[in-house]
Amino acid sequence: MNDSRIPDIESLPFPLLGEGPRSGTRPLFEGERLVLTADAGADMFRDPAGTQGTADAERLVAPVSGDFRLSAFVSPVFVSDFDSGVLIGYVDPDNWFKLCAELDPSGTTRVVSVVTRDGISDDCDSWAIDASGTYLRISRLGRAFALHASTDGERWNMVRYFALRDPAPETVKIGFAAQSPSGEGTTATFSNICFDTKTLTGVRDGS
Structure with a gap:
């Protein structure tokens, strides 16, 4: 998918371009809010056991070089296991990472992160969050990345x-996605979107 008709978001200094399989519902722009719809089965995860087939989902991204910080309040509609709203950093089909507000099989909404290297994903569940969503942020600091x-x-x-x-990739495509791996589809709303090229000086001090 590559659609030049995607509107700009004023808080982003670059246009977003669509990649991956096109969702059956076009992205919705409501002022500074972005609403993405995931089709049934939309997911980005390469199971480390090697049991999962092709994993891909529509994403709205833009290439960025150098240090950056991208944040948003991410509010998915949680219906089925693993429904989620995602901030993503994408290099190529075998190397990418994502930070999610996600529903787990116990019915808990939580922060989840995945780092995929050489076509193999890990999967890390973090703390529980309110079902209304949470703020998520992805950052680059030189050759390193931080998720908050x-x-x-x-x-x-x-x-x-x-x-x-x-070596570290020179350019990373960053942006947004929605997922519904086990469900019939869902939506995720991204609001309070912020971007800058400031280098995050501390990954553990709350800044």
Whole structure:
């Protein structure tokens, strides 16, 4: 998917482009809010056991070089297991990461992160969140990346701190996705979207 008709978001200094399999419902832009719809089965996860087939989902992304911080309040409609709203960093089909507000099989809504290297994903469940959603942030610091979540968009708790591959990619496509791996589809709303090119100076101090 590559659709030049996608409107700009004023808080982003770049246009978003669609990649991956097109959803049956076009992205909806409501002022500074973005609403994405995931079709049934939409997912991005390469099972480390090697049992899962092709995994891909529509995503709205833009290529960014150098350090950055991208954050948003992510509010999915939680219906089925693993329904989620996602901030993503994408290099190629075998190397990418995602930070999600997700519903787990116990019925708990929580922060979930995945880092995929050389076509193999990991999967890390973090703390529970309110069903209304949470603030999520992805950042780059040189060759490293940091994932954070927040209840108020001010004080951030670290979820992951990692390097994606060696050598580090020069450019990463960053943006948004919605997923419904086991369900019939869902929507995710992204609001309070912020982006800057400031280098995050501390990954564990709440900044």
